[in-house]
Amino acid sequence: MKDNVTNVLLSGVGGQGTILASDILCTVFHENGYDVKKSEVHGMAQRGGDVTTHFRFGKKVYSPLIKCGEVDYLLSFELLEGFRYINWVKDNGKVILNNQEINPPVVNLGKTEYPKNVVGTFKKFFNGNVFIVYGLEIASEIGDPRIVNIVMLGAFSNFFEIEEEIWERSLLQHLPQKVQELNLSAFRRGRNAL
Amino acid sequence: MEKVMQGNYAIARGAWEAGAKVACAYPGTPSSEILFAIANQYKDDIYAEWSPNEKVALEVASGASFAGARAIACMKHVGLNVASDPFMTLSYTGVKGGLVIVVADDPYSHSSQNEQDSRHWARFGKVPILEPSDSQECKDFTKIAFEISEQFDTPVLLRSETRVSHSFSPVKLEERKESTIPLGLNVKDAPKYTMIPIYVRVRRQFVEERMKKLEAFSDEFQHNMMEINDSKIGVITSGICYPYTKEIFPDHSYLKLGMVWPLPKKLITQFFKKVEKVIIVEQLDPFLETEIRAIGFKVYHGKDVTPPIYEFSPDVIEKSLKGKRYRPPKERVNVEDLPKRPPNLCSGCSHRPLFYVLKKLGLFVFGDIGCYTLATAPPLNAIHTTTCMGAGVGEAFGASKALGKEGLGKICAVIGDSTFLHAGITPLMDVVYNKGNSTTLILDNETTGMTGLQEHPGTGFTIRGEPTHRVDFEELAKALGVKHVRKVDPYNIKEAMEIIKEEVERDEPSVIITVNGPCMLHRREKRKFEHPFYTVDPDQCRGCGLCLEIGCPAISWKEVCGEEALTKDGQKRKGVVQINSLQCPGCSVCYQICKFEAIIPGKA
Structure with a gap:
């Protein structure tokens, strides 16, 4: 039974919209008949701190938290925040990285450097299972840099045999009407990015 | 119908399905979403309010209960400290309509000033406590809590925690059922609700009898569940620890307690007979372990292997219980050396220039609870104490009394608008009444920022967004007797520096209120800056x-x-x-x- 559960770890920086993305994941997989559990830490997170969400789906899910080393998919919205969880991923796990750097305070202050060669390190350990998305570029082209989260969700949707229609319907459920068009195009651009 | 819900939303749903009529709270992570959900989704059936603090929230809810309505008060763990005064006596008065108190713990202090274990309140206050482990149980237990409350004439605690309140899982939805208890007050009930000594002693006996009945109920309670698998090892656990442990050790036997106080002693006895060794898995304090050992049972493992501090996870439980047999996951990169990313004041936040000024003036800053605690981090390093809601005002006063004239010009208290209304008014009254000279800065960002932008009596809007009377901080401070009340634009550094310097050096009580500095995340109020960037x-x-x-x-x-x-x-x-x-x-x-x-x- 345990083997049936798939573990997705989303990581990013507060304000990047990881939580909305994981809400949508919950709806999509639940509608497809899976038991789902998701857990996140927020409260102070909106203020630029690191944010992680554990999302699990399967026939029966007990814990809302994933064990370290058991992540099947690492969906990272920011390079350093993805790097922080490199040890959490299974050997054959897949890593989907938004190729964006957001400086943490100590780097802004010039006290330390932003880690170098994050993508290369991931490739060293995970070879062909590393997927890079230029989320900020795509989001900016669409006209709103804040929409990186939905671009990433679109890219992530490629890893599952779930109809595009279900993804898009779930996406719309979570969004007010005035931003639906924008988010749909972000999702589709993301889906075509991989 | 089934829906994936956050634990807090499921509690809100449970209150609605149970026919609750009144819901009160002061926001506090991880409990804040409960009232938000009630006010947004069930506003036609439930009166909801942001109360000025948790004590008031519980008092309003208990008044509604006395009048026959089902009522719920929600708070974070430290909120129950504030509400503990009514709580301890409501145990004696009991209820008429069901009264449920939700208390949400925060192991690891993700967003809190301490890590206290709220289960102790149940034993201390002599009331039952239920502990859900997922969203479905959040909903179910909330409904059951109302029933127990009415059946046994007691307030009921529902203990959640960060990982239950903020996790999502599927919930089966049902319809609302109105309570059958008639609304109304009866003056003949005075001996039940008036806790003067002569009536206290009567109710005191009732409380003891009630707890005995509740213990018998606990033995039969369907959510105190025995699950016998391999009989070699049995685990007694509750709340979030159950799914974690079950994940790692699916073959162990379990006694999962939905009600952790009073303990089902008969059921526990049966469990000890059915398994060879018993392990107790509980987060924070050895609450169950102490009680079970006190009955006389031999516990194989408990806090001798599991940590008494911080938050559990499947990893923590596996490592603790497997001991030497534990194999850690392989380390590809040493991530401890990576730059950390702590939360920070938002860019443009009105607190930033204000704390820059306090730092430049070299003041010792008595802080409070709110976003501004973030100013304690480098490079600002401009908050020097944080204890609890409202503490900074009294602490600055106490320090100034201790230091005498030496303290003049060296000390100030800072407190947010919501926090000031929660617990800052009485200490400010004390400063004036007892002839102090300390300076209190009210950082008015026109919302409760840290917990997610909730309204309060100083914003002029209710939880439902309806306009209402807005507390005027200047008038309030003057009414308390503060003669020197100044207003300052926090974004004008030079002016703020002059005004603050003048007031902290003054040998009289003073209050400085920041104006036109709404929270950067505020949905309604926006500061207009001269240039876009x-x-x-x-x-x-x-x-x-x-x-x-x-x-x-x-x-x-x-x-x-x-x-x-x-x-x-x-x-x-x-x-x-x-x-x-x-x-x-x-x-x-x-x-x-x-x-x-x-x-x-x-x-x-």
Whole structure:
């Protein structure tokens, strides 16, 4: 039974919209008949701190938290925040990285450097299972840099045999009407990015 | 119908399905979403309010209960400390309509000033406590709590925690059922609700009898579940520890307690007979373990192997219970060395310039609970105490009494608008009444910022967004007897510096209120800045780093070498700063600080 559960770890920086993305994941997989559990830490997170969400789906899910080393998919919205969880991923796990750097305070202050060669390190350990998305570029082209989260969700949707229609319907459920068009195009651009 | 819900939303749903009529709370992570959900989704059936503090929230809810309505009060763990006064006596009065108190713990102090274990309140207050482990149980247990409350004439605690309140899982939805208890008050009930000594002693006996009946109920309670698998090891656990342990050890036997006080002693006895060894898995204090050992049972493992502090996870439980047999996952990179990313004040936040000023004045700052605790981090380092809601005002006063004239000009208290109304008024009254001289800064960002922008009596709006009376902080301070009440624009550094210096040096009580500095995330109020953003003139920047002292997320340091290591007029420099125009809202604080006119307004 345990083997049936798939573990997705989303990581990013507060304000990047990881939580909305994981809400949508919950709806999509639940509608497809899976038991789902998701857990996140927020409260102070909106203020630029690191944010992680554990999302699990399967026939029966007990814990809302994933064990370290058991992540099947690492969906990272920011390079350093993805790097922080490199040890959490299974050997054959897949890593989907938004190729964006957001400086943490100590780097802004010039006290330390932003880690170098994050993508290369991931490739060293995970070879062909590393997927890079230029989320900020795509989001900016669409006209709103804040929409990186939905671009990433679109890219992530490629890893599952779930109809595009279900993804898009779930996406719309979570969004007010005035931003639906924008988010749909972000999702589709993301889906075509991989 | 089934829906994936957050634990807090499921509690809200449970209150609605149970026919609750009144819901009160003061926001506090991880409990805040409960009232938000009630006010948004069930407003036609449930009266909801943000109360000024948790004590008031519980009192309003208990009044509704006395009048026959089902009522719920929600708070974080430390909120129950504030509400403990009514709580301890409501145990004696009991209820008429069901009264449920939700208390949400925060192991690891993700967003809290301590890590207390709320189960102790149940034993201390002599009331039952239920502990859900997922969203379905959040809903079910809330409904059951109302029933137990009415059946046994007692308030009921529902203990959640961060990982239950903030996790999502599927919930089966049902319809609302109105309570059958008639609304109304009866003066003949006075002996039940008036806790003067003669009536207290009567109710005191009732409480003891009630707890015996509840213990018998607990033995039969369907959510105290025995699950016998392999009989070698049995685990007694509750709440979130159950799914964690079950995940790691699916074959062990389990006694999962939905009600952790009073304990089902008969059921526990049966469990000990059915399994060879018993392990107790519980987060924070050895609450179950102490009680079960006191009955006389031999516990194989408990807090001798599991940590008594911080939050559990499947990893923590596996490591604790497997001991030497535990194999850690392989380490590809040492991530401990990676730069940390703590939360920070938002770019443009009105607290930033204010704390920059306090730092420059060299003050010892008595802080409080709110976003501004973030100013304690480098580079601002401008908060020097944080204890609990409202504490800073009294602490600054106490320090000034201790230091006498020596303290003049060296101390101040800062407190947010919501926090001031929660617990800051009485200590300010004390400053005036007892002839103090301390200065209290009310940082009015026109919302309850840290917990997610909730209304309060100083915003002029109710939880439902309806306009209402708005507390005027200046009038309030004057009514308490403060003669020197000043207003300051926090974004005007020079003026703020002068006013604050003048007031902290004054040998009389004073209050300074920040104006026109709404939270940057505020949905209704926005500060209009003169320019859309600022930018750096790379010819002028000398790399002095002065603007980095405010810790703004939009400003970063860039090392330079070669030709770039000289300014246009030949000054040497090691680096320059840059401003991320996407993050910069144009608050102008860095512009005011820069001595070399290197920061200039940007054009949209």
